[in-house]
Amino acid sequence: MEKQKYLDDLQDIKTIMERSSRFISLSGMSGVIAGVLALLGAYSAYQAVYENQNYLSYRRASITSESLITLLAIASGVLILSLLAGILLTRNKARKTNQKLWDSQSQRLLINLFIPLAVGGILCLILLSKGFIGLIAPLTLVFYGLALINASKYTLSEIRSLGIIEVALGLIGCQFVGYGLILWALGFGILHIIYGIVMHVKYDS
């Protein structure tokens, strides 16, 4: 009997430590949606860059100022829709688990996520303005991965390994610039879908 009380105590301690230091209402389904949107985005970006080219000969990635605007529109569309889906689904899940969407845990999570992300975003804009377009797709992966690693201390621990894989894909992309878009689709699309499903199965029941 005595033992049961202490087992309960340990369980309580663990639960409170988790709940007070980590934001655990992150929705797995929002990862899946973000992944699908990223794949659609990557496909339309591919169309915009390689349009009207012969598939049998060597292809050149041609980026005119016109297609650049299309690319930026696709990128911001994907970003905004993913964020919206993430916020809505996470809000629903937070309601279910009786956690607040906007509390000190989620604030800490977002701040730590956005510091590396903002640095990467600004760097990419600088590179864009100087014409180093090939490095942008892999660098977004690198900085997104670093942001996830940094934020993983404050949310579900799986996020950390997701971050590490994103960084690795980004570095490969920096070396093999021609595969930037494919790696981007892999990192933002496929990986989000896989991790989303895993986390949905594990936590969203």
Add this chain to the structure above:
Amino acid sequence: MKNILQDLNKAFENKVRLGIMSALVVNDSLNFNNLKELLGVTDGNLASHMKSLEKSEYVHVKKEFLNRKPNTQYSATTAGKEAFIKHIKAIEQLLKH
């Protein structure tokens, strides 16, 4: 066996006090409302248990004003953290037997 029982801390026998310390050892500081929501206790309940932890000098209290409203920040003292870790270790030992 006797030694283990000595390491169990009376201050942490209570669920609320145990909860307060669990939250404070993994956070730099938390305010009264954070703790209240986290533990799901009433103002009076939390305040009285906090008083007793303050008395044992396990918790440090910092009163400040945020937008002219009083905001009390709580943090675990070094002594509090040590005592809490000792308590958990004692529980683990006890469960092994």
